[in-house]
Amino acid sequence: MKIDRVDLIVNPKAGNERLHEQIEQIITRLEHHFPTVDVYYTKETGDAYKYINIQGKHADLIIGAGGDGTIYELINAISPLEQRPAFGIIPGGTCNDFSKAIGLSQDPLNAAEQICMQRFRAIDVGKCNHQYFLNFWGIGLITEVSTNINPKVKESFGRLSYYLSALQTISQEKTFHLKLESDQCGYEGEAAMVIVGNGPFTGGIRAFFPDSDIEDGKLEVMIVESNRFQTFFDMLRAKVMNDVPNSEEILYFQTDRLSIETAPTQTIDCDGEREFTTPSTITILPRHINMAVGEFPPL
Numbered sequence: 001m002k003i004d005r006v007d008l009i010v011n012p013k014a015g016n017e018r019l020h021e022q023i024e025q026i027i028t029r030l031e032h033h034f035p036t037v038d039v040y041y042t043k044e045t046g047d048a049y050k051y052i053n054i055q056g057k058h059a060d061l062i063i064g065a066g067g068d069g070t071i072y073e074l075i076n077a078i079s080p081l082e083q084r085p086a087f088g089i090i091p092g093g094t095c096n097d098f099s100k101a102i103g104l105s106q107d108p109l110n111a112a113e114q115i116c117m118q119r120f121r122a123i124d125v126g127k128c129n130h131q132y133f134l135n136f137w138g139i140g141l142i143t144e145v146s147t148n149i150n151p152k153v154k155e156s157f158g159r160l161s162y163y164l165s166a167l168q169t170i171s172q173e174k175t176f177h178l179k180l181e182s183d184q185c186g187y188e189g190e191a192a193m194v195i196v197g198n199g200p201f202t203g204g205i206r207a208f209f210p211d212s213d214i215e216d217g218k219l220e221v222m223i224v225e226s227n228r229f230q231t232f233f234d235m236l237r238a239k240v241m242n243d244v245p246n247s248e249e250i251l252y253f254q255t256d257r258l259s260i261e262t263a264p265t266q267t268i269d270c271d272g273e274r275e276f277t278t279p280s281t282i283t284i285l286p287r288h289i290n291m292a293v294g295e296f297p298p299l
Contacts, residue, residue, distance in 0.1 A: 001086065001118070001120055001290065002060070003034055003086070003118060004036060004060055005034075005036040005038070005059045005061075006034045006037045006038070006059060006060065007037075007038045007039075007051075007056050007059040007061070007085075008026075008027065008039045008040070008063045008065060009048050009051060009052075010023060010039065010040070010065045010066065011041075011042050011048070011064075011066030011092065012041050012042070013042075014066040014067045014070065014092035014093050015067060016091065016094075016096075016108065018092075018107060018108050019065060019066075019090065019092035022109040023065070023108075026065070026090065026109055029109070029112050029116060030112060030115075032116075033116040034061075034116075038059075040055075042066075042070070045069075045073070046073070048064070048073045049073050049074070049076065049077040051077075052074065052077035052078060053077060056078075056085065057081055057083070057085070060085055061085055061086045061087070061115075061292070062078060062085050062086070062088070063089070063112075063115060063292075064087070064089055064090070065090040065108065066093060067091075067092055067093015067095075067096065068093050068094075068095055068098070068135070068271060068272050069093070069272060070092075070093070071089055071098060071099075071271070072134075072270070072272065072273050074087070075087070075133070075271075076131055079125055079132040079285070079288060079289065080132075084288075084289055086290040086291065087290070087291050087292070088115040088292035089102070089104060089111070089291075089292075090108050090112055090115070091104065091105075091106050091108060091111055092108060095201070097134075097135045097199060098134040098135055098201070100201050101134075101199040101200055102121070102123070102214070102292075102293040102296050103293055103296035103297065104293070105294060111294065114293075118292065119293050120290045120291065120292055120293065121215065121290070122215070122287035122288070122289070122291075123214050123215065123287065123288070123289055123290075123291045124198055124215060124216070124218075124285065124286055124288060125284075125285045125288040125289055126196065126285070127282070127283050127284070128276075128281070128283075129276065129280055131275065132285075133198065133270045133271045134198060134199055134214075134271060135199040135202060135272075136195055136197045136198065136202055136208075136269075137195070137196040137269075137270050137280075138193065138195040138196070138269045138270075139176075139193070139194050139260075139266040139267070139268055139269070139278060140175075140176065140192050140193035140194060140224070140266060141224065142193055142195055142202075142269050143266070143267050174192065175190040175192050175225075176191060176263065176266060177190060177191075177262060177263040178190070178191040178194065178223070178260070178261075178262055179261040179262070180194070180221075180223065180259070180260050180261075181258065182221075182253075182257060182258035182259070184253050184255045185221070185251070185253045185255065187223055187251060189225070190225060191224065191225055192224050192225065192226055193222075193223075193224040194221070194222070194224075194260065195208055195221075195224075196219050196220070196221050196222075196258070196282055197212050197219065197221075197222075198212065198219060198220075198284070199212060199214055200212040200214075208220070209222070217256060217284055217286035217287070218254045218256060219254065219255055219282065219283075219284050220254055221252065221253050221254065221258060222252050223250070223252075224249065224250055225249040225251070256283065256284050257283045257284070258282050259279070259280070260278055260279060260281075261278065261279045262278045262279070265277045265278055
């Protein structure tokens, strides 16, 4: 793959102070390795998406420097293109989930160095109706957890804020009616959460699908029937053992396509962004985007 033009999209509001401190060094390093480097700083949500549709589609490599929200915006701009540029990530947020999945350093300057080595892999991308995702699609408890996070707590405690919110939310018994259909599994009944995974990391840890493979053309699906604390203790124990949760109230399977209907309508959390609601048809796009990787597959 020949890389002549690189577009670096920087979110100056991202929460990682190291990104702001190192950005000039990062630009210098990229300019040393690539013939043309164009830098664009976003000002508000939606800027990165607009840039790709106007300018970025002509680049050979798009690099997103920011948090998971910036990466979500860029992947949703790149994925629908017929001629897709390669994609790289310089982590600059709180969790930086997908950058970990592809073995990139969490130090922004070191991640830029890894991108300059030009190791690329074709990575699966999830699609739900009109949106794309790298990490996960979820409804129920996972949406409530992210909604309940206090911005000030997130700023002060980082990833810990997700787990503090989870503890608060689990105590609120709340389920919905779910109808799920796929070739591998069907389910109709009450549920507290559904999560569909592509990448292995959620909230900065290997929370739900520790062995997820982002090159296998499969989605990982988990249905949690109950909000009982024991159910989530089983999930925590599975995380410690680096295994898939095993409980009578947790259903797990793999598929490449599924449809979901709920009553009442549920807000969708897609890679941390909450823009749409059910019903949904979810598919996997195998090896859809060439991504710059680090130590991949990560240990």
